[in-house]
Amino acid sequence: MVECLAGLHRRKTPKSWVGKRNRLGNWRKGGQQPFSFSAEPSMEEIRRLQGEFTAERDWNQFHQPRSLLLALVGEVGELAELFQWRADAAEGLPGWTEAERERLEHELSDVLIYLLELAEKCRVDLPRAALRKMALNRAKYPASRVRGSARKYTEYED
Ligand SMILES: [Mg+2]
Numbered sequence: 001m002v003e004c005l006a007g008l009h010r011r012k013t014p015k016s017w018v019g020k021r022n023r024l025g026n027w028r029k030g031g032q033q034p035f036s037f038s039a040e041p042s043m044e045e046i047r048r049l050q051g052e053f054t055a056e057r058d059w060n061q062f063h064q065p066r067s068l069l070l071a072l073v074g075e076v077g078e079l080a081e082l083f084q085w086r087a088d089a090a091e092g093l094p095g096w097t098e099a100e101r102e103r104l105e106h107e108l109s110d111v112l113i114y115l116l117e118l119a120e121k122c123r124v125d126l127p128r129a130a131l132r133k134m135a136l137n138r139a140k141y142p143a144s145r146v147r148g149s150a151r152k153y154t155e156y157e158d
Contacts, residue, residue: 033092043127047116054117065121072114079107 088095119126140153
């Protein structure tokens with residue numbers, strides 16, 4: 001398990017990027033440019049900052065797990081609204097305006113902030129839990145068996 005978790009950290013280049021550059025090193029038309037998050041802040045730093053924000057306003061009395069879950073669902077709805085009726089939402093969101101991208105950043109952040117606060121209030125160590133879940137997903141969906149297929153794990157024969 002630990003080796004499997006460590007392997008997740010070691011992978012630097014997703015396979016979907018391999019072979020998308022031409023021989024001059026430029027990205028081919030239609031190829032996705034590499035993307036990664038900033039190293040900071042960590043999930044723990046966001047959790048701590050949100051905890052300070054909530055405590056300073058005496059809002060912990062309202063931020064119980066059920067309320068946070070409902071707030072999270074509301075923010076997911078606001079996020080979905082941005083994509084509703086849009087057929088142009090390809091990877092990288094080409095054609096989206098700066099204002100649309102800013103709204104997207106806000107809604108994704110609202111979702112993340114409530115998700116982290118919900119995990120905190122439920123005492124779930126979310127970064128560790130996510131790594132464990134990805135290890136389970138790797139075991140459930142071995143690449144050699146499911147590559148290129150969108151079927152659920154219960155649909156594969158032994
Ligand atoms: Mg929002």
